[in-house]
Amino acid sequence: MSAIAQAHRERRLPKQQLAILAICRFAEPLASTSLFPYLPEMIRSFSIPESEVGKWAGLAAAMFSLCQACMGIPWGRFSDLYGRKTAILLGLTSTMFTSLLWGFSTSLPMAIVARSLAGAGNGNVGIIRTVVAEMVPFKELQPRAFSIMPLVWNVGSIFGPTIGGALANPLGVKPGEVIEDPSLFQRFPYALPNLVSACFFAIGITNGLLFLEETLETKKGKRDYGRIVGEKITALVKSHVLKVEEILHLRLSSSGREGAETEPLLKPQEDEEAAPNNEPAKSASPPPGLREIMTPQSALNLLVYFGLAMHTMAFDQLLPVYMSYPSINLGDPQDITPPSPNSSPLKFAGGFSLDHFRIGLISTCYGICGMLIQFFVFPPVARRLGVLYCLKWCACVFPLAYFAMPFTALLPTQKAQIAVGFAVMMLKCVCGIFAYPCSTILITNSASSLRVLGTLNGIATSVAAIGRAAGPALGGSVFSYGVKRGFVIAPWWAMALVAVLAAIPVFWLREGEGFGGDEGDSDDYEEEGERGTTATDGRVRGVGKSGSADASSDQSPQEHEDEANDEVGGLLTRTNTASSAGIVDAGSDSGLAPGSRRGSQSQMLSRKNSRGMRRTSIPIGMGGQPISRRYSSNLGQSLGSAGSYNER
Known part of the structure; x- marks a missing residue:
């Protein structure tokens, strides 16, 4: 095998560890989405008036997200100090018990406390994202890797509403009904879905405890009794x-x-990137400062993520309340404002008048469609257009879906309402499926180094949680205010306004470099081969991005290592993970003369990793179609960024 062939390193997803992580993650969307079908009915069972159901349902969702926001950064710091695996398992255990507390709630205050504890006790959104980034630092593999957890969420969102809609209130207990000597599910009519969710949490905790590997560099050498x-x-x-x-x-x-x-x-x-690290654990470095964490692009990405979380969560929380609200075509209840011939055409208040079982069925169909889109549509489109370009389009379409949704209540039949309403839901679904992984990739690649990634994702979790708290609280309150005055459009148009404002900063985003190098380094390896660079002793010397053509060759190895640790983008820091150990950045430097030595020597490829030919990424659902090199080096770039997305 030639020296050039040996220089190419095969990059593969750590499929086994990603599968284990997905099993751990699965219970969370299952529990989160299972409560949506019966949430309005559960609120009514606490003797809450119909017009106030939206407000209290929004408050329950808001308290979860608000407490999650308060604890997002502490959870991120905790994972940086004590390990990702420990934090994930504690979060799953906490959520399992708080789900049971929610299901056995007998009053509105108890239910709100349960949701608050659930939010405070789980920071896994940001931590799992960090684990994926540490497992897969290579930019060309990120669309595939970062689409796995949203795919898991969509699969969970299929089964969650089904469980909630089918198992909630199995004995048909009516709000305020007094039953002598009630059975377990007559006394706690909404406990059964949460008992089922707890079983899935137990499976996830056991799976993670026994098989999940630690990805934090400073904890890899520790003895893991679970494993x-x-x-x-x-x-x-x-x-x-x-x-x-x-x-x-x-x-x-x-x-x-x-x-x-x-x-x-x-x-x-067998995955090289997920192979256990037998090197001794490195000592923990001082925590990064705020200036190092919050780069301008990181701050802008967090602002976009906040707005995205705010209006999408408001939609998801308000939708079951809206669908369960009495229809203006099915009578004239006291607290429903019917349309008046002499009033404004925008003055109407009504919903679909659906029960929790049909809401669960619609939500299940919604989840199935979302999973198919996530699996078959997102990877090729993101691969072709880039994540930044996709995010811009989604930001423009969100307001249109929110603007149209309330007018579905004016359709003459319930079937027409459901059909058109589902079409609007799917429009929002497509945008959400594209927007979240795209935003996640942009946030990850905006980090200055891997050592700040855990904290940055903790901040992102908190920022998104604040948005998820503000969205349902605002949407529920405006819904209650609007229906009392005959304007059901009020919360939907408020969400449309928020979506418009959230779309503005998207057009200032730029695609970051990532941490695992790029497809461009294959070209650099070829350049090195043309210039006479050969592999010796099974090792290949890498070139740092910041190295110049006239770099001094007499620098000490320690000086070279220090320079390598200061690199941003394709070059890994000292806290590189097992999945990225041994990878070097070989950014192109076309200004060098042939035969010249480029930059400082940064890191050495291991013998094992230098043997294989490098493989391009195949996004999930794309079969055998590889990503072209040019795409990977321009991942996420649009016409407004450095390089056109059409240049492949």
Whole structure:
């Protein structure tokens, strides 16, 4: 194999660890979305007037997000100090118990306290995002990697509403109904969905405890008793499988047939990027300062993320309240304002008048469509257009969906209301599926280094949680205010206004460099090959981006290492992860003369990693179509950024 071929390093997703992380994550969207179908009915069961249901439902959702905002940064710091795995498992355990507390709530204050504790006890949104970034620091693999957790959310959002709609109030207890000697589910009619959710949390906690690897560099060398037990269980299962395989092989061989090959339940880790790090743990460095964390682009991305979380969460929370609200075509309840021939055409108040079962069914269909879009539509479109360009389009479409939604209540039949309303929901669904992973990638790549990424994602979690608190609180309050005065359009148009304001800073965003190098480094390897650079002793020397053509060659190795640790973008810092260890930045420097030595020597590729040919990324759902090199080097760029997205 030539030196150039040896210089190419195969980059693969750590599929096994991402799958384990996805199992841990699955219970959270399941629990979060399961309460939406029955939330309005549960609020009514606390003897709340119909016109006030929207306000209190919004407040319950807002308290969850507000407490999550207050604890987002502490959870991020906690994960930086004690490890990502510990923080994730604690968050899952807390959410499991608070879900049970919510399901067994017998009063509105108890329910609000349960939601508050659920928000304060879980910072996994930002922590899991950090884990994915540490597992997959390579820019060309990020669309695929960062689409996995939203895909998990969409799968959970399929089963969550189904569980909530089908299992809530199984005995049909009416609000205010007095029952002598009630059974468990007559006394706690909304406990069953949360008991089911708790079972999924238990599965996720057990899976994470036994099989999830720590990605924080300073904790990788620590003894993980959970993984030790998991490895023993895996070895035990594997030994039994091998014994069964051997017996089958002997029996089938005696009859002249081939033995069946059976794979173990959990295959040994083969992904190079996810291979355990056997090096001793590095000492913890001082926490980064605010100036290092909050770059201008990071601040702008956080502002965009805040607005996105605010109006999308307001829509998701308000939608079941709106669909359960009495229809203006089905009578004239006392607290419903019917349309008047002499009044403004915008003055009307009504919903779809649906029960929790049909709301759950609609939400399930919504989730299925969302999963298909996430799987088949998002990867190729983001691959072709870039994440920044997609985010700009989504920001422009959100206000249109919010503007149109209230007019579905004016349609003459309930079937027409549901059909048109679902079409508007799908418009918002497509935008949300594109916007969140795109924004996540932009935030991640705006970080100045990997060592600040945990804290930055903690801040992003808090900022988004503030938006998710403000959105439902504002939407629910405006909904109650509007329907009392006959203007159901009020909350929807308020959301449209917020979406317009949130779209403005999107057009000042720029795509960051990422942390794992780029496809451009393949070209640089080729340039090095043309200039006579060869691999020796199984190692290849890398070139730093900031290196100049006349860099002094007599610098000490320590000076070179210090310079490498100061690099931003493609070059990893000292806190690089196992998935990125040994990767060097080889940014192009076309101004160098042939044969000249470019920049300071930064890091060395390991013998193992220098053997394989590099593989391009295939986004989820794209089969065997690889990403072109030019796309990866311009990922997310638009006409307004450095380079056109059409240049591939």
